[in-house]
Structure formats: C-alpha cells, structure tokens
Amino acid sequence: VDADTPFSQLMKELTKTVKQPSDGMSVVYWMRMCDLRLRDNKALSRASAQAQKHDIPLIVLFIISPQDYIAHDRSARRIDFVLRNLAILKGSFSELHIPFHVVVHTPRKTIPKFVLSFCEEHGVKTLFTNMEYEVDELRRDIEICKLAFPKGIRIEVMHDKCIVEPGVVVTKQEKAYAVYSPYQRNWMATLNGNLSHFLEDCPLPVANDSSVRLLESLGPLFNSQIPETVAGFELTDEDKAKMKEIWPAGETPAAHVLQRFLTTKKRSSQLGGVDPLASGSTICPKFNRIAKYGNERDRIDSDTTSRLSAYLTSGIISVRQCARASMLLMNSKKVESDKASGIGRWLQEIAWRDFYVNIVAFFPRVSMGRPYLEKFSQVVWENHQASSDSGIGRAGNDDDDVETLKRWKTGMTGVPIVDASMRCLNEMGWMHNRARMITAMYLTKDLMIDWRVGERYFMEMLIDGDLSSNNGGWQWSASTGVDPCPYFRIFNPYTQSLKVDPTGDFIRHWIPELRKVRGPDLHNPSAALADKLGYPLPIIAHNEARERALRRYKNPGEQ
Numbered sequence: 001v002d003a004d005t006p007f008s009q010l011m012k013e014l015t016k017t018v019k020q021p022s023d024g025m026s027v028v029y030w031m032r033m034c035d036l037r038l039r040d041n042k043a044l045s046r047a048s049a050q051a052q053k054h055d056i057p058l059i060v061l062f063i064i065s066p067q068d069y070i071a072h073d074r075s076a077r078r079i080d081f082v083l084r085n086l087a088i089l090k091g092s093f094s095e096l097h098i099p100f101h102v103v104v105h106t107p108r109k110t111i112p113k114f115v116l117s118f119c120e121e122h123g124v125k126t127l128f129t130n131m132e133y134e135v136d137e138l139r140r141d142i143e144i145c146k147l148a149f150p151k152g153i154r155i156e157v158m159h160d161k162c163i164v165e166p167g168v169v170v171t172k173q174e175k176a177y178a179v180y181s182p183y184q185r186n187w188m189a190t191l192n193g194n195l196s197h198f199l200e201d202c203p204l205p206v207a208n209d210s211s212v213r214l215l216e217s218l219g220p221l222f223n224s225q226i227p228e229t230v231a232g233f234e235l236t237d238e239d240k241a242k243m244k245e246i247w248p249a250g251e252t253p254a255a256h257v258l259q260r261f262l263t264t265k266k267r268s269s270q271l272g273g274v275d276p277l278a279s280g281s282t283i284c285p286k287f288n289r290i291a292k293y294g295n296e297r298d299r300i301d302s303d304t305t306s307r308l309s310a311y312l313t314s315g316i317i318s319v320r321q322c323a324r325a326s327m328l329l330m331n332s333k334k335v336e337s338d339k340a341s342g343i344g345r346w347l348q349e350i351a352w353r354d355f356y357v358n359i360v361a362f363f364p365r366v367s368m369g370r371p372y373l374e375k376f377s378q379v380v381w382e383n384h385q386a387s388s389d390s391g392i393g394r395a396g397n398d399d400d401d402v403e404t405l406k407r408w409k410t411g412m413t414g415v416p417i418v419d420a421s422m423r424c425l426n427e428m429g430w431m432h433n434r435a436r437m438i439t440a441m442y443l444t445k446d447l448m449i450d451w452r453v454g455e456r457y458f459m460e461m462l463i464d465g466d467l468s469s470n471n472g473g474w475q476w477s478a479s480t481g482v483d484p485c486p487y488f489r490i491f492n493p494y495t496q497s498l499k500v501d502p503t504g505d506f507i508r509h510w511i512p513e514l515r516k517v518r519g520p521d522l523h524n525p526s527a528a529l530a531d532k533l534g535y536p537l538p539i540i541a542h543n544e545a546r547e548r549a550l551r552r553y554k555n556p557g558e559q
C-alpha cells in the first residue's frame with residue numbers, strides 16, 4: 001500500500017534504521033499504554049532476548065505524557081487503570097530484576113529528544129517498542145528514528161496491537177480495504193495461511209542477572225515511584241473504588257475474564273456491572289458462553305459478551321492470546337457446529353478491531369475530526385455549526401453543551417434504552433456494543449448532534465476508550481465512515497429496545513424510576529406514566545427526528 005501517510009512514512013524510516021548496532025551497555029524496551037503486560041509482548045520479549053544474548057541489562061521505560069492524554073481525550077478512568085496496572089508491573093519487573101523506570105514528561109514535543117538522551121545516558125544501542133498507530137504517535141516515532149540514526153542507535157518498532165498488522169490485508173490493487181466483509185474474508189485467509197506467524201506466542205522476559213550486577217549504576221532506575229494520579233485526570237474516591245472493583249488491574253484478572261468467557265456456563269449479572277469475575281471459573285467445556293455468542297451477542301439484558309475490551313485496549317492481555325485460546329476451543333472435538341459458529345463470530349468481532357486500526361493507519365484524517373465520507377462534512381448539526389462548516393478539528397467545547405446534549409450525557413432523554421445505556425456508561429465506564437450503537441445513532445440522527453461531540457464524550461468516560469474502535473463505531477453510527485450504516489437506515493430506539501432488552505431487566509436496572517414497570521410500556525412509556533413516575537418526556541418524537549435526519553443527510557448543507 002503506497003499511501004503517503006505517517007504510517008507508511010514510519011515503515012519507510014524503519015527500513016533505514018541502523019542495521020548492525022554495537023552491543024551497547026544496555027537494551028531499552030519502551031512500554032506504551034497499549035501494551036501493559038509481560039506475557040506474549042513482542043517488543044518486550046525481543047528486548048529481553050537481546051539483553052540475554054549480549055549479557056547486558058534490560059531497562060523498561062514508561063513515559064507518562066499528560067499532554068498526549070489531553071490531546072487524545074483520555075478518560076481519567078483509563079489513566080487510573082493504567083496507573084493501577086503500572087503498579088502491578090513494577091512488582092513483576094522487580095521480581096525479574098528488571099528496572100522499570102516510570103517518568104512523567106512534558107512537553108510532549110520533546111519526548112523524542114528525551115528518549116534519545118535516555119538511551120545515550122545508559123549506553124543503549126537498540127531500543128524496542130510496540131507501534132502506536134495514531135498520527136501524533138507515528139510522527140513522534142519518525143522523529144525518534146531520525147534522531148537515532150546518526151547516533152548509531154537501532155530502533156525496532158514491532159507490530160503487537162493487531163492480529164494482522166495494518167498493510168498486510170489489502171485489495172488486489174494493493175489498496176487499503178474500506179469495506180469490512182472482503183477485508184474480514186481476506187483477514188481470515190491470511191491468518192489461516194500462517195497461523196504460527198500471526199499467532200506467535202512470544203516468550204516471557206527472563207530474569208536479568210546483568211542488571212543485578214550493575215545494581216549500583218542502575219539503582220536510581222529501580223526506584224521510580226508510580227504516581228497515584230496524573231494532574232488533570234483525578235477520579236473521585238468513590239469512582240476510583242468502583243473502577244477497582246469492576247475492572248481489577250493485572251494480567252491475572254485479564255486471563256480470568258477470558259477464561260470465564262470461553263469456559264463458564266453460568267452468567268454473572270451484567271446488570272449490576274460489579275465484578276465481572278463473579279461467576280467464578282467453573283470449567284465446563286461442553287457448554288460455554290462463547291458458544292452462544294453467535295446467536296445472543298446482541299442481547300444487552302444478560303452477560304453475552306466477553307468484556308475484555310478494557311484489557312485489550314490497554315494491552316493487559318494480548319489479542320493473539322485471545323485468538324489462540326478461542327481457536328483451540330474451536331478445534332477441540334467436543335465443540336459442535338453451532339457452538340463453533342459462536343467462536344467464529346467472536347473472531348470476526350476481533351477482526352473489526354484490526355479493521356479499524358488499519359483504517360486509522362491508512363486514512364489518518366478520520367482520526368483528525370474528518371468524516372471518511374467527505375460529502376457528509378457539510379451536514380447541518382443542531383449544536384455547533386462552526387465545526388461542521390470547517391469540517392476539521394476536534395469538535396466540541398463547553399459552548400456545545402446544549403441542553404439536549406446534557407440530557408443525552410446524563411441519561412435523561414426520555415427514551416429508556418438510551419438513558420439506561422448512558423447511565424450504564426457513566427457508572428461502569430463500559431457499554432455493550434449494541435448500547436453504543438443505539439446511543440450513538442440516537443445522538444447523531446434523532447438529536448442531530450455532531451458525532452465528534454459524542455466520540456469525545458465516550459473517550460472521556462470509557463475505560464476501554466480506543467481511538468480507532470471508537471472513531472470507527474461513531475462514524476459507522478453517524479453514517480460518515482468506512483462501510484457505515486447507510487444514512488437512511490435509522491435505528492428506531494423503541495424497536496431496538498424490544499430486541500436487545502426483551503426482558504426489560506437492563507432498563508429496570510439502570511432506571512430506578514421505571515423499576516416497577518412491566519411490558520411494552522417500559523420501552524416507551526406514555527406521557528401520563530412518565531409524568532407519574534417522574535421520568536422525563538422524550539426530547540423529540542422519533543418520526544419527526546427521522547424525517548429531519550433524512551433531509552439533512554440527503555442534502556448536506558441544507559437545514
């Protein structure tokens with residue numbers, strides 16, 4: 001694929017890196033916030049092997065960059081999750097005598113120079129890291145490569161985030177796919193064609209005796225403190241405690257969440273959202289939850305999906321490990337065909353993740369506030385016309401907080417399935433995929449509020465906020481993205497509600513005002529009932545909103 005993107009520029013830059021560096025005095029693995037684990041971590045594994053080979057210390061560096069977190073609208077919950085995981089990693093690295101150096105660095109534009117001087121200070125001749133595919137991060141790495149070359153430092157940037165990295169699955173014309181189905185078919189064929197390569201299980205890092213020998217000189221690196229919080233990303237004590245309970249940090253809980261999804265029969269209550277591990281780990285290979293995923297994954301009134309996204313986004317579990325485990329189950333003789341289809345379906349969902357990373361790598365404008373389908377950049381939004389007129393830049397500021405937007409954010413739109421989902425997001429930092437689609441569609445089509453405002457709010461609230469998946473999901477729902485939902489296929493939130501929450505348990509759980517309501521009224525309460533129960537009336541009638549959306553999408557630029 002020959003697009004002039006920061007991704008392809010970095011790939012070119014990497015071919016020019018120093019070919020045969022000297023051994024150096026130590027090796028650095030620069031850990032990023034998307035690869036917070038020891039197990040099956042490509043860059044860490046390679047760095048450890050290199051350190052062993054030359055009998056020199058391995059140093060792990062982690063840079064906390066608050067300015068990057070602001071630029072990416074990172075949620076305080078995600079930052080807190082990162083810090084909790086760093087604290088656990090510190091213990092694991094210390095057992096292996098590997099110094100884990102954590103620093104807070106600003107301004108972000110000087111990170112390349114800082115990294116290079118760190119390497120020079122410790123006599124590093126090879127630096128390993130896993131690739132981040134966002135534009136700013138790619139540009140930063142290009143600069144690092146350029147600075148490193150004259151100093152004889154080799155930069156090894158590995159692909160670790162995806163199963164099949166960007167640029168491998170391409171069309172016959174060697175272009176990036178902008179439609180998911182052919183991408184997914186090619187993705188699956190590529191994967192099956194070389195399973196041992198794409199699903200490689202990278203060895204764990206080994207204890208670093210050399211660093212023990214050099215304890216005196218490396219001493220200060222062993223003593224870095226993991227901050228409790230990052231300025232500007234503080235959580236309330238209550239939220240901090242809640243996140244800790246719902247999303248326990250560390251590789252062991254992450255492995256349990258996977259295990260629970262693959263092998264347990266019993267479903268925990270998704271509704272309370274507390275303790276995803278609550279159902280324990282009763283091993284029952286003949287009847288597992290993944291087997292039902294094919295048919296039931298869209299149900300949001302029970303625990304139908306893996307809930308691994310928080311762990312996958314921060315790289316606390318490797319996506320290869322998830323794929324290996326599910327394929328192993330698929331190949332086991334005990335799995336019957338309908339169950340195998342559940343497993344296949346889950347792999348396809350994981351392929352969506354790769355697909356969206358591919359899109360951000362090859363069409364970086366989508367992550368810079370632009371719609372993939374440029375014709376929709378002129379759609380007239382209710383809240384802030386300025387950003388849709390210019391069609392560029394991160395949308396949304398406090399002025400955009402029109403009353404309807406506030407009601408959407410707080411779960412007070414008067415549409416029960418939307419409100420239950422938004423309250424779930426605000427409470428748990430997570431939402432089921434269908435709930436994300438329904439709320440995103442409602443914001444963009446019923447309320448006609450710019451998708452970029454919703455995209456940002458999700459990033460600010462989600463524990464699993466990931467630029468590529470979030471942007472992909474929002475542009476799908478707003479019909480502006482690659483392979484989007486066509487603009488005329490507007491979800492009716494009331495029919496969706498009956499399909500995804502047929503028991504009504506989800507709505508009743510998150511909306512106490514409606515807890516006593518049974519039957520269809522729950523999904524669409526009458527004005528009299530809503531009034532009696534103190535629940536808001538809908539902001540707008542769906543049919544009226546639908547007509548407005550159809551009109552504005554059909555004729556972008558017109559009211």
Ligand code: FAD
Nearest residue numbers: 305306307308309349352353433436465466469470473474
């Ligand atoms: P499962 O159904 O168990 O799927 C397993 C894994 O596959 C997920 O953990 C995820 O890594 C991947 N996956 C599944 N569906 C998708 C999808 N549609 N797109 C990309 N990857 C997928 N996912 C995020 O990880 N971070 C986000 O910030 C994010 N924002 C979204 C915003 C919108 C508007 C929409 C519609 C979707 C978004 N998604 C996002 C995708 C999806 O909703 C979540 O990955 C999923 O709900 C996570 O729950 P799970 O782990 O139980 O998923």
